[in-house]
Amino acid sequence: MKKTLFLLCSAFSLCANNINAITRESASGTRASFVQIFDITKQINNKKLDNINPKIAITNSSGVMLTSVMNDINAIGYVSYGSLNNNIKALNIDNITINYENIKNKNYQISRNFNLIYKEENALIKDFLAFLNSNYACKIINDLKYICLNEKDYTSMNIKGKLTISGSSSISPLMQVLIKEYEKINPNANIDLLSTDSTMGYVSLMNNISDIAMLSRELKTSEKINNIKSFVLAKDAIAIIVNINNKLNNISKDDVKKIYEGKITKWQEIK
Incomplete structure (x- = not known):
């Protein structure tokens, strides 16, 4: 009907x-x-x-x-x-x-900005963020119709480890492609992606379920605490x-x- x-x-x-x-x-x-x-x-x-x-x-x-x-x-x-x-x-x-x-x-x-937030910058997070700032990532970001904000040289540190990233379903499709490319360059890295929403991403980070949270909005005043670090992945409309x-x-x-x-x-x- x-x-x-x-x-x-x-x-x-x-x-x-x-x-x-x-x-x-x-x-x-x-x-x-x-x-x-x-x-x-x-x-x-x-x-x-x-x-x-x-x-x-x-x-x-x-x-x-x-x-x-x-x-x-x-x-x-x-x-x-x-x-x-x-x-x-x-x-x-x-x-x-x-x-x-x-x-x-x-x-x-x-x-608006696509934001990533995290609490501690270990070696793998530092290397992954450096990749997200790179010319490799910039091409992917632009090809997928987002606005790249940085385009720096990148050399892999070939860090071994695992990360969990969770949050915004708007950022997830872009992040999925970026993770796939990063893991090609860094075969010893393993990154899991959980697509939920921005608030659940923040909650997962605070409860140590995730290492990085994706927010398709700015942090709320109540969410800004001293140990939160932020990174702007790209600009979106x-x-x-x-x-x-x-x-x-x-x-x-x-x-x-x-x-x-x-x-x-x-x-x-x-x-």
């Missing part, structure tokens, strides 16, 4: 009035960055808190977000730029197209996505904010 309804909506636009907004779960770093960038907040006791409308549907990963938007002509969501595929459409924001050049030259300003059959190509930053606050609920209300 659901599939039949989707086909009817696609063919005859019977459902074109209602916007089905989708957001990430509260622990998601992508959600935290999205809320901050679009100022979808409310002020309580001098603190800015997440103000995404509680009626908006929630997904628990970038992959689920992409699939949900792909299967619903009335859906709107958001994912990492590097996660985009041909099955969905990325909207222009205030007439600025999301692409590598616009992100790099800061014309497209819906961006957040894409606002709709179904590929949606006729909309551009949306204002203000309208995105109003959709997620529940103030705009129909497509014809978009300016």
Whole structure:
């Protein structure tokens, strides 16, 4: 029945009035960055808190977000730029197209850092971070549509050992490729990757389950403790996505904010 309804909506636009907004779960770093960038907040006791409308549907990963938007002509969501595929459409924001050049030259300003955090810098972590700063890693980062921030020479120390990295599902696809390349150069290293979300990555690091945590947001004030060290892996952008059959190509930053606050609920209300 659901599939039949989707086909009817696609063919005859019977459902074109209602916007089905989708957001990430509260622990998601992508959600935290999205809320901050679009100022979808409310002020309580001098603190800015997440103000995404509680009626908006929630997904628990970038992959689920992409699939949900792909299967619903009335859906709107958001994912990492590097996660985009041909099955969905990325909207222009205030007439600025999301692409590598616009992100790099800061014309497209819906961006955030991919952060790695760790507590202790042992020999393997030090060597792995040096690799992530290298020209090897820079090519991978750029090829996967992220912005490389460093491009230094790298010589492997051929360190033997094991690391566990966990956290953001937005960073995981990039990290998976980087780990594979690092292990080719350093066959004595073994790195496990656990894809969860930014908050769970932080918790795993604090509980000594992981050696490095991936955060697709900045550290919260409550998370900043003396022994936390941070490393910026790359710069990423957040894409606002709709179904590929949606006729909309551009949306204002203000309208995105109003959709997620529940103030705009129909497509014809978009300016």
